[in-house]
Amino acid sequence: MLLLLSVLSIAPAQQPATQPLNTDGNTTLIYLEKAQRLSFDQQRVPDGQLLTGDVRFRHGDALMYCDSAYFFQTTNSFQAFSNIRIVQGDTIFLYGDQLYYDGNSLLATLKHNVRMENSTTTLTTDTLYYDRMRNVAYYLTPGTIADELNSLKSHQAEYHPDTKQAIFKDSVHLTNPNFVMDADTLHYNTVSHVADIVGPTTIVYHGQTTIYSTLGWYNTRTEHSALYNKSLIEHQTQQTLTGDTILYDKPRQFAQVYGHMLLTDTTNHTTLCGNYGYYNQLTGNGMATDSAMAIDWTDSDSLFMHADTLYISRYKALPPPLPDSILAQQPDSMIVENTDTLATNEPDSVNYNTLTAFWNVRLYRRDLQAIADSMFYDSRDSIMHLYREPILWSDNSQITGLNADIYMQNGTVHHAHITGNAIVVQQLDTLHYNQMQGKELYAYVRDKELYRVDVNGNTETVFYPEDDGQLIGVNKTLSSFIKIFFKDKKVERAVLTPMSEGTMYPLDQIDSEELYLSQFFWAKRERPQNQQDIFSATQRTPKKIKQVVSAVSKDQDDDKDDNKNKRNKGGKDGKDGKDNKNLKNLKR
Structure with a gap:
């Protein structure tokens, strides 16, 4: 049965x-x-x-x-x-x-x-x-899906054998021989080995790189990825990179960024920004363009720089057997008041960085502003080189020349060296300017204020001596060398070579064009006013005297008579008890 x-x-x-x-x-x-x-x-x-x-x-x-x-x-x-x-x-x-x-x-x-x-x-x-x-x-x-390359764990998942596509949810953990990936939700294809990032995801290369993203894809075989929504790449060497879209090649450690690029180096206290750029972690080379900006936040007062294109580079080399840049640039005739070196006891090899800016450089910091055609900075000697008729401003002073070198120390300006048709202009009011020009000049800064200027070679000056805050005349001098000392943003005293010539004139007995030296111009409209203003594009003020006088006087005619009445005490013949040939507040 x-x-x-x-x-x-x-x-x-x-x-x-x-x-x-x-x-x-x-x-x-x-x-x-x-x-x-x-x-x-x-x-x-x-x-x-x-x-x-x-x-x-x-x-x-x-x-x-x-x-x-x-x-x-x-x-x-x-x-x-x-x-x-x-x-x-x-x-x-x-x-x-x-x-x-x-x-x-x-x-x-x-x-x-x-x-x-x-x-x-x-x-x-x-x-x-x-x-x-x-x-x-x-x-x-909790379960695991593994292929020949990766193992993925999660609390929930679904797998489609036809398409080889897997969808993971809740505590997703991907393990690869080179990295680990953690996410709340992740899509993965077991044939292409591409992980689609659809939520908060972290990718960690132990001892190298960490990636944070909420949207994108990552090819776990080639380690190429496209990261969106302001993803972040963080390197162990203290550099972080973010942007709207990042195309990242991990084997080459090369990233291209489209939209709101932000490369931050916490070791060197710098940030590089732009709407397009790239960064190579292996070489330390990077570039930013389209609203490019570099920020140096070594000092509490950050420095902001804009140019059409900015390049950063990192090098490793033996330190050159050279003295400190500040000491190396001092002429024998100069009085050196600060001889602190920029670096001592360097190791056998050093890492150093450079920053190169091409075209339409504009720089802003509260105590210093500048514009130039191009710029180069080397961290080994902490010198910022400005090329092709740069203009520097500090308080009410303007410095120009064919080229300029700014010597930095501990993140602040120590002094500047201007070569070729160098001139310092100090604005007293809307019409009168102290001026010093020569072949080259050195401008020294202390506590973020200009305190001394040394001018060499065919030196000419125009000064307005004061008495109780009132201008008493204009003094013009010729010399081979002059030192000017400032205090409270005003000329305190001057030291000239023995063979010098000087004449002081009453203000109303000198032609207006004689008030300006041959290299004089006042570039008010070009001066960056704040960190946002570095992106403003302005035409350069011409140096031709007639144009300059016209430009300076254009919006000052209404103030001219008031300035004369309030500040000129010399009268027509200058008989105010002062000898016109003597230099008020000046010493030879």
Whole structure:
């Protein structure tokens, strides 16, 4: 009798085994192909068959194996136990300790020690749901999907064998031989090995680089990526890079940035900005353009610089056996009041940085402003070189020449060296300017204020001596060398060479053009007024005297008479008790 029941139960296996699954609502039956024993127990398994020993089912193109099972023909389903194995075609294999399979919905639920294999991809978890109708597997308990390159863990995931696409959620952790990736949500393709970043994600290269992003993609095989939404790349060497879009080549450590680039170096206290740029971490070279700006925040008063294009470079070389730049540039005739060196006891090799700015350089700091055609800075000697008729401003003083070198010390200006048609102009009011010009000049700064100017070679000066705050005349001198000392932003005294010539005139007895030296011009409109103003483009003020006088006087005519009445005490003949040939407040 038991043998007859077994034959009757297994008889459906004689039906065609290749019958396709229907997805249009028509149900395909599960076929029992093999079992060593079949029995019934209405108390244990109502309406079910008890199958034991090398059990095998077929449903469509899938074969399902187990040690024992409860088969429910009326509901077209079964429960299987121990050594579960599902084979679908020649690409999908599932394993577990327990299985519940519904032939109507084509849903397989596997539990305990679950493993799914698809080509080179392996999925492991405690409970897995495999929807054969949609050909998708998913788990809601912690699980892992691994391929030949990466292993991804998460609390939830779904895997599509057809497309090889996996979607991970909740505590996603990707492990690669070179890095780890953590995210709340991550999409990953096991063929292309591309991870799609769709939420807060962190990628860590131990001891090298950390990437933070909320949107983008990362090719885990080539380690190329596109990062969006102001992603951040942080290097162990204390450089951080962010921008709207970053194209990052990790093997080359090269990044291109489009939109709101921000490269910050916390070691050197600098920031490089622009709407397009790149940075190479291996070489330390970077570039920014399109609203490019460099910021030096070594000092509490940051320095802001703009140019059409900015380049930064990092080098490693033996330090040159040269004295400190400040000392090296002092003429023998000069009095050196501050001989602190910029660097001492340097190691056998040093890292140093350079900054190069091309075209339309504009610089702003509260105590210093400047413009130039181009600029170069080298951290080894802390010299900022400004080229092609730069203009420097500090308080009410303006310094110009063919080229200028600014010597920095501890993030602040120590002195500036101006060569070629050098001139210092100090504004007294809207009409009168103290002026010193020569072949070259040195301007010294103390506590962020100009306190001394040394002018060499064919020196000419125009000074307005004062008495109780009132201008008493104009003094013009010729000399080969002159030192001017300032106090409270005014001329305190001057030291000239013995062979000097000088004449003082009453203000109303000198032609207006004689008030200005040959190199004089006052570039008020070019001067950056704040850090935003460095992006303003202005035409250069011409140096021709007639044009300059006209430009200076254009908006000052209304004040001219008031200035004369209030400040000129000399009268027409200068008879105010002062000798016109003597230099008030000046010493030879």
